[in-house]
Amino acid sequence: MTAKTSLDFSQKTVIYLDDEYYTTIGAMDAMGVKQTTLSKEIRDNNIEPKIHPGGYLFSKAAVETWLDRRTKRIMASRRKTR
Numbered sequence: 001m002t003a004k005t006s007l008d009f010s011q012k013t014v015i016y017l018d019d020e021y022y023t024t025i026g027a028m029d030a031m032g033v034k035q036t037t038l039s040k041e042i043r044d045n046n047i048e049p050k051i052h053p054g055g056y057l058f059s060k061a062a063v064e065t066w067l068d069r070r071t072k073r074i075m076a077s078r079r080k081t082r
Helices: 024-031 035-042 062-079
Strands: 013-016 019-022 050-052 055-059
Touching: 019 024, 019 062, 024 035, 024 055, 024 062, 055 062
Parallel strands: none
Antiparallel strands: 013 019, 019 055, 050 055
């Protein structure tokens, strides 16, 4: 028997355990990346999703931390090229 979930992973955000999480689609939109980049960031442990039987869930704090870290990396690389 397969586990049935009531979460709609076609939405950008879902409520899970009284907290709001981004789904994969929502995280890609918020982060401004595509599926390949998101998969690489997960594999490289740059962002840690919660694993749910229906798919990955990303906390808003995890996405904000990733965005902050990426902005700092981009700004540092721009300083080096000047």
